[in-house]
Every structure is written in structure tokens, then in C-alpha cells.
Amino acid sequence: MSLETLNRHLAAAKPSATYRMIDRVAAKRAAGARVISLSAGEPDFDTPxxxxxxxxxxxxxxxxxxxxxxxxxxxxxxxxxxxxxxxxxxxxxxxxxxxxxxxxxxxxxxxxxxxxxxxxxxxxxxxxxxxxxxxxxxxxxxxxxxxxxxxxxxxxxxxxxxxxxxxxxxxxxxxxxxxxxxxxxxxxxxxxxxxxxxxxxxxxxxxxxxxxxxxxxxxxxxxxxxxxxxxxxxxxxxxxxxxxxxxxxxxxxxxxxxxxxxxxxxxxxxxxxxxxxxxxxxxxxxxGPQDFIATARSVFQERRDLAVRMLNETPGMSCKTPGGAFYAFASCAGLIGRTTPAGTLLTTDEDIAIALLEECNVAVVHGSAFGLGPHIRFAYALDTETLRSACEGVGRFVDRLTN
Missing domain, CATH: 3.40.640.10 (Type I PLP-dependent aspartate aminotransferase-like (Major domain))
Structure with a gap:
């Protein structure tokens, strides 16, 4: 038996898709890229x-x-x-x-x-x-x-x-x-x-x-x-x-x-x-005081409305309005089969997520990692202007796709 032999259940397990994308973002930032990350599932506020x-x-x-x-x-x-x-x-x-x-x-x-x-x-x-x-x-x-x-x-x-x-x-x-x-x-x-x-x-x-x-x-x-x-x-x-x-x-x-x-x-x-x-x-x-919760909830609802509106205005994408959390789960079915300016043929939602990161510095997580594609998960836990910039970047990326 090799010393490298792992527990069979661990050997068969997949690493977290969310953390894989976070690692990709960290590598790009370390190389000097300015990446907007919509991949991490955490509030952007400081702890009270x-x-x-x-x-x-x-x-x-x-x-x-x-x-x-x-x-x-x-x-x-x-x-x-x-x-x-x-x-x-x-x-x-x-x-x-x-x-x-x-x-x-x-x-x-x-x-x-x-x-x-x-x-x-x-x-x-x-x-x-x-x-x-x-x-x-x-x-x-x-x-x-x-x-x-x-x-x-x-x-x-x-x-x-x-x-x-x-x-x-x-x-x-x-x-x-x-x-x-x-x-x-x-x-x-x-x-x-x-x-x-x-x-x-x-x-x-x-x-x-x-x-x-x-x-x-x-x-x-x-x-x-x-x-x-x-x-x-x-x-x-x-x-x-x-x-x-x-x-x-x-x-x-x-x-x-x-x-x-x-x-x-x-x-x-x-x-x-x-x-x-x-x-x-x-x-x-x-x-202690609980007012932070209501304040954060109000901000997240405003961000939700912005993200959902802008995603639904993007040709080839559609997004149901979520009732909670801070994620928008948008269908990207209309982008499958198209080609990016860098020449990448988009055959899966993972291809789309990787291309968004590599070609327009916007990080998201592909929906198939969550068991349902072709979708993209957008975590809108960012300030409004940064979120708007990210959605605009997605829009520009889509506008440059060819059939």
C-alpha cells in the first residue's frame, strides 16, 4: 500500500467550488489584476x-x-x-x-x-x-x-x-x-x-x-x-x-x-x-443591540433589486427575484454555444464563469456546482457601486460574444 493512500471517501470528494473560485481570484489579484468578486458567501460589512x-x-x-x-x-x-x-x-x-x-x-x-x-x-x-x-x-x-x-x-x-x-x-x-x-x-x-x-x-x-x-x-x-x-x-x-x-x-x-x-x-x-x-x-x-440586522437587510434588498434588474437586462440571461440571503441565481442558458472575444466556446456554465473571470475580471460561481446548470450564482454582498460595475462588466462581456 502506498503511503499516499487516502480514505476512500475523502479521495472521492470534490473540493468546494466556491473556494476554488476564491483561490482563482486570489491568484489573479496577486498577479496585479483588479478583480470584482461576486463569489464569496459573506457580508461585506464589518462586525458591529x-x-x-x-x-x-x-x-x-x-x-x-x-x-x-x-x-x-x-x-x-x-x-x-x-x-x-x-x-x-x-x-x-x-x-x-x-x-x-x-x-x-x-x-x-x-x-x-x-x-x-x-x-x-x-x-x-x-x-x-x-x-x-x-x-x-x-x-x-x-x-x-x-x-x-x-x-x-x-x-x-x-x-x-x-x-x-x-x-x-x-x-x-x-x-x-x-x-x-x-x-x-x-x-x-x-x-x-x-x-x-x-x-x-x-x-x-x-x-x-x-x-x-x-x-x-x-x-x-x-x-x-x-x-x-x-x-x-x-x-x-x-x-x-x-x-x-x-x-x-x-x-x-x-x-x-x-x-x-x-x-x-x-x-x-x-x-x-x-x-x-x-x-x-x-x-x-x-x-446586544439588534439594529444592525435590519439595516443590513435593507441594504441587501436594495442590492438584490439592482442585481436582478441588471441581470435581466442582459441578453441571454434571466434571473428570478430571490426572497432572501444575498445570492442571485441567474440562468445563462442563452449564452451557451457562443464564443468569447478570446476565442473560448462556451459549452457549460463553468466555461462562462471562468471566462468572466479571465476576460473581464468578474468572479462568480457556476450553477452546476450547486447541482443545477446552466446558471450562475452572483453573491451581491458588495457595495452598490462595485456591484453595479460588476453587472456592467458582465453586460459588456455578453455584448462581445459572437454566435
Whole structure:
């Protein structure tokens, strides 16, 4: 056996398409290019000052040691209060876990419960890490297509058809990365009726974009809509998107205690507790002033409107108006088969994404990486003028294409 032999699941896994594009952007910038990146899924705002000050105060107070694996009790109490007050979930601090980012919450839950032969239903378009995490855990991602005609959302009939005796989880993400689609209470209720008939299926509700929901809509989560599913639902959230804290790496979740206990056991042999300083910052985020959220939401809605309008004005592209998050998922079907000024024949949405970067210094992520092409994901988490410049660059690129 070669010393280079890898775990077979890791060897088969794909690297994150989002981070591959971020690496391409970094390389171009290092070479001197001025690149506008619409590829990263993070707010462009600074973390609010009071949160940063809480972190500094924690450092000065010597709060720099290990914490309990599942998180500091004051933070877990604040997390539980958040779930009670904002989501109507009757949980206590013992019903929570704090991890190093929302991704670890998801990974811990799947790794703690999946075995060979298990299946996880992953609606597409999906966040790029869902199917890869499932495969890394030795299970099979069952990707079900949810196209534009379904609003990029899972429907009861599609869910019912995908469930088998081997189904262990179904993953729901609202608002969605990459589409910004938001499930209504009625839509979640309809899905819950299917799930109630299949008691062996767990539900992973990824609510990380909860506070970025537009047009005055109300956010709903599955365990709130159907309390009978709470005993088999993991509700995941975090501070990264709502409070512009992506680099602080704090995610949290609530669910049945047997699952949280298993996740804590796994985390205890993996990373142990999340960063103590980041936990103090997250505590300040959850318990301090909340006006930042409404301000950011208003700005993102204005940017959404600008990006969607300009993309729909671009020949060969079309874009549904997303209900939340900060992504526009635009169809680029009308550009397939055309040729760029540099002579590149565009045969896939990935070709288009690469050409946009190489020929007009605008970075996006191709939709097929999220399970549905030909689309392009535009992250409009940039200031208005930069976003406008990027969309204008895309327009000029399209204008120069030849048939």
C-alpha cells in the first residue's frame, strides 16, 4: 500500500467550488489584476463594534482557556433564548450545542448518524458542501432536482418519491444558498405531512440566512411549523451571516438530546469547544443591540433589486427575484454555444464563469456546482457601486460574444 493512500471517501470528494473560485481570484489579484468578486458567501460589512469590543474585553479578562465542548453556558442560554423568542421552539440551554461554524454543526450531525448504505435527500440547487459531507460520512446523497418551475424548492410529491427505507435525513435550507428561495409556512407544512408518514427520516433545517429575508416576509422553520417533527429535527443557525461574523466561526443548533449528545461526543474527539473569544463575541451578538440586522437587510434588498434588474437586462440571461440571503441565481442558458472575444466556446456554465473571470475580471460561481446548470450564482454582498460595475462588466462581456 502506498503511503499516499487516502480514505476512500475523502479521495472521492470534490473540493468546494466556491473556494476554488476564491483561490482563482486570489491568484489573479496577486498577479496585479483588479478583480470584482461576486463569489464569496459573506457580508461585506464589518462586525458591529460592540461585538468586537466584547471579544477584546474577553481577552483582557483572561477568557482564553478551553471551554466546555458544547459551549459556554451563558452562550448556550442565549442560543436557547434566541430559538424560543425568534422561532417559537421550547428549548432550554441543555438542548443546544455550539460549534466552530455552522458547517461543523451539519458535519457533526451527519457524521454522528450516518452509516454505509444510508441515504440523505439533498434538494438541488444545494449548498456545495451538503452532498460532499454526506459522501465523506460514507452515505449516499440523493440529489433531487428542484428547478425554476418549482421556485427552486422541494415539493411534497418530489420528497415523497425520493424517500426509501434507507433515507436517514432530508436537508432543507431556507433562505437558500445559492438561490435565495424561501419556504413559506404553507410549503413547510405540506412537506411535514409527507415526513410525518416516514418516522425514520430526520430533518436538517439550515436556517443560517434566517435574518436576511426580504419584502416584509416572515421566516418559518420546520420544527416551529410542525412541532411533531421537533423530536427528529436539527435546527442549525449561527452568527456568521446575520452579524457579519463569518471569520469568527460560531454556529449553533438545537435538536433532540440523543443527537446533541452524539454530536458533543464527536466534537470532543475532534476540535473540542469553539474559540473562547469567539464565543464571548457571539454572546454579545445575540444579547446586544439588534439594529444592525435590519439595516443590513435593507441594504441587501436594495442590492438584490439592482442585481436582478441588471441581470435581466442582459441578453441571454434571466434571473428570478430571490426572497432572501444575498445570492442571485441567474440562468445563462442563452449564452451557451457562443464564443468569447478570446476565442473560448462556451459549452457549460463553468466555461462562462471562468471566462468572466479571465476576460473581464468578474468572479462568480457556476450553477452546476450547486447541482443545477446552466446558471450562475452572483453573491451581491458588495457595495452598490462595485456591484453595479460588476453587472456592467458582465453586460459588456455578453455584448462581445459572437454566435
Amino acid at each position: 463594534a460592540h461585538i468586537c469590543e466584547a471579544a477584546v474585553a474577553a481577552v483582557r479578562a483572561g477568557q482564553t482557556r478551553y471551554t466546555q465542548v458544547a459551549g459556554l453556558r451563558p452562550l448556550r442560554e442565549a442560543v436557547a433564548a434566541k430559538f424560543r423568542n425568534e422561532n417559537g421552539l421550547g428549548v432550554s440551554w441543555q438542548d443546544t450545542i455550539v460549534c466552530s461554524g455552522g458547517k461543523q454543526v451539519i458535519f457533526n450531525a451527519l457524521a454522528a448518524t450516518l452509516n454505509e448504505g444510508d441515504e440523505v435527500i439533498v434538494p438541488a440547487p444545494y449548498w456545495v458542501s451538503y452532498p460532499e459531507i454526506v459522501a465523506l460520512c460514507g452515505a449516499s446523497p440523493i440529489v433531487v432536482s428542484c428547478g425554476e418551475d418549482a421556485g427552486f424548492k422541494l415539493t411534497p410529491s418530489v420528497l415523497a418519491a425520493a424517500i426509501t427505507p434507507r433515507t436517514r435525513w432530508v436537508i432543507l435550507n431556507s433562505p437558500s444558498n445559492p438561490t435565495g428561495a424561501v419556504y413559506s409556512r404553507q410549503e413547510l407544512s405540506a412537506l411535514s405531512e409527507v415526513l410525518l408518514a416516514h418516522p425514520h427520516v430526520l430533518v436538517l433545517s439550515d436556517d443560517i440566512y434566517e435574518h436576511l429575508i426580504f419584502d416584509g416576509a416572515t421566516f418559518h422553520t420546520m420544527a416551529q411549523v410542525e412541532p411533531r417533527l421537533a423530536s427528529r429535527t436539527l435546527t442549525m443557525n449561527g452568527v456568521s451571516k446575520a452579524y457579519a461574523m463569518t471569520g469568527w466561526r460560531i454556529g449553533f443548533g438545537t435538536g433532540p438530546r440523543w443527537l446533541l449528545d452524539a454530536m458533543e461526543k464527536l466534537q470532543g474527539q475532534q476540535t473540542s469547544g469553539a474559540s473562547s473569544i469567539s464565543q464571548h463575541a457571539a454572546l454579545a451578538a445575540l444579547t
